[in-house]
Amino acid sequence: MLAIEDLRTPLIGPVSLAVERGQISALLGPSGSGKSLILRAIVDLDPNEGTVTLDVQERASMPAPEWRRRVALVPAESGWWADRVCDHFDAESELAGLLEAVELPEALDWYVARLSSGERHRLAIVRALANRPDALLLDEPTATLDEHATGLVEALIRDQCERGVAVLLVTHDEAQPARLSAGRHRVERGRLVSLPGVAL
């Protein structure tokens, strides 16, 4: 379980929230309400206060890089630091299945500059999943995708969920939580307002 207690930064909070392993929770709310900031604070990318635990392990008890391998965040806009796609992946990680799942099996040989924004985003999700995280935070995972690609990514999310990953996603697509059987939380001015969600 990913448990967040009294998470706060100067811009958000206090936020308390728990996502069980194998469960999906969705954060909805207007632009600028602080949804992305909540995700950034959970992975400790911005200075913040509060307790975050994964199962029984507290975030503060482990080095930040290890925490981010276990609690992965895929931001709305992905970052790339090398020319070729393959240079963004560890050579040992098993990617074939994940690349098949997003229908980009050949992508490792490509150059980042020729990727479309949708391809970039799908590869960014694959890149995060290659670390085999225990919790997955997704910021607008399908905003740049067409209907078909959205279906692929949603199937991938469901698959992760079945493997026992706790999933927390930010979306503007009001129908997406229902398609993913996800719990819904509304974010307003940096705080959570719970909504009657679709129970699992």
Add this chain to the structure above:
Amino acid sequence: MTGYIELSIWDIVLAALFLALNAVLSITLRLRLERQLLIAALRMIVQLLMIGLVLRAVFAAGSPWLTLALACAMVGFAGYEILARQQSRLAGLWGYTLGAGAMTAAGSIVTLVALTSQIQPEPWWSPQYALPIFGMILGNTMTGVSLGLDTLHATLAAERRAIEAQLLLGRTSLEAMLPMIRRALRSGFTPIINAMAATGVVSLPGMMTGQILSGVDPQEAVKYQLLIMFLIGGATGLGVLGAVIGSAQRLTDSRHRLRLDRLADAGR
């Protein structure tokens, strides 16, 4: 060797006529440069005359404290210059102290070692030696440090998304920031590397030219120039390294975040 030829005031006025000719050309061709030319020339005249007077007084006084005071004034001007040359700098006190501190530490150590173990004037702090050498070392270190810091801050801000993408995959902040740190170090080192590579082929360095004009044997002048270039290279390297690594350290924290919030925009 003919020795030193003293210049009269009329020699200098005559030389200034060429500049005046440029001003006249600017007026006739409507280049509108005459005003800037005039102001720059006047500034130069005033500044050089004043430093000439100050140096003569400090040399005559022969006081270590007066020498130190002038060295401190040079550090102050150079520190301000480092700050002014960065588009974005560290916020708060760090912005004022880190670059200037690295420059001062590197420049002072190298100058002290050179005065006490290589040039060895009597006394070792003799202003006639200490101040020009400190000035040359400080000026070059200042250029390197400000270039290094400016490059570091600009590239970290531009590559923010790429750095954070790596942090999110579990890389350390050092791993994620290393390419930008390298780029900043390279940019700080470039002027001195270029200067060393071109010196003696493209131009004769100013100090060497000065010594030759005042009647020193060229071989001796070359020795002095080599000494000063090594000192400048050493001080620039230490200063740039200290400033860039210190600033990179300040722009991350123990939780491996990229702390661009610790940068302030200088008002251009």
